Amino acid sequence: MxxxxxxxxxxxxxxxxxxxxxxxxxxxxxxTADAGFAASVPLEVVESRALLRAHPSEAPLALGAGLIDDPLLQQRHWEALYPVRLHEAQSGRMLWKAPGPDRTDCTELGRSDRVVLVDCP
Incomplete structure (x- = not known):
């Protein structure tokens, strides 16, 4: 039976x-490890993650204007970039929404269509 x-x-x-x-x-x-990641988060987060993988560092990271102003982008960055430590300083390694910071003392480390990785003193 x-x-x-x-x-x-x-x-x-x-x-x-x-x-x-x-x-x-x-x-x-x-x-697979990241199945559906790119389709489930904003493109800024996908590009931020790619930039940080291309430019690895142990230093904390801050979100600049455009990314920290939008609560959804801020939260998704916190979730997707873990274990990268995010802080709220206005100096050091920072991710900015393109076209990037209007400060002239920042050094650009990497750029994508929507996000710019910079190091500001």
């Missing part, structure tokens, strides 16, 4: 898999 039940379940699952166009590679993608 148990064999018949197991066989019935297997046949049912196979029929469901055909109906929903099940594909093993798509299922495997669901278990």
């Amino acid at each position: 148990a064999v018949l039940i197991a066989l019935g379940i297997a046949v049912s699952l196979r029929g469901i898999a055909k109906d929903v166009h099940f594909e093993r590679p798509l299922l495997a993608q669901a278990f």
